[in-house]
Amino acid sequence: MSTLTTDARRDCRNVGCPMNMVYTKVELAKLSPGQILEVILDDGPPINNVPKSVVLEGHEIVEKSRCDDGTWRILIRCGK
8 A cells, every 4th residue: 555645535436437527527626736545446447447538638656556345446646
């Protein structure tokens, strides 16, 4: 687990596509460049799609790790 300090957190477990991306984008819009957003995502399409989308929008995935319950935790550094 990372030692990075997160500035915001969004739990998107049991949230289907594309709403998990919408919620992630809303949280990123609240942050300043360089701040870190922690997002919890389900396995499957959410973890495959959300990280790719945020990178295409100019943000950086600084960590991606699998949780004990099978979900994923990603840390996103806000780029814009």
